[in-house]
Amino acid sequence: MPPAQPARVVLTTGFSQRHTGGVKEFSVEPGTLRGVIKAMDARFPGLGDILEEETTVAIDGEIHEVVYSQPIRPGCEVFFLPKIESG
Template sequence: MARVVLPQALAPRAGGLLEHEVEGRNVRALLAALDARFPGLGAELEGRVAVAIDGEIYNDPLLEAVEPDSEVHFLPRVGGG
């Protein structure tokens, strides 16, 4: 199961917890699993955030693969100048 870390602002929507063990082969599956546990949270995350999977940031991450031991962080999106 991947270890998922939510942005602090979303912890209240997820039982007050930042970290969650979630099953899924890609980010879309993680979001679906989170959504099943906390209705609405998956959709909220999907619309707004980037993801870091094992330290690498993806801005459009839905289909990125996640390993069973991956650490997945949801972050704000940043671009650049």
């Protein structure tokens, strides 16, 4: 069985400058958002907590709160962006 197409993690310019040395895009194994966060934390220790606390996530454009069980499909875009303010 061929390996699943990876998901593409994207960060904003400002966020990547602060936390990943300016690298904005990463490939990760699909599965769940928990797996994506763990993979990012493994590359940049401490980043997992920051992603959980500071971001909202857009999965193929669909905006979600960061919830571990959120499914991450093969080939999808996982875009971490700042949380939404309430008015």
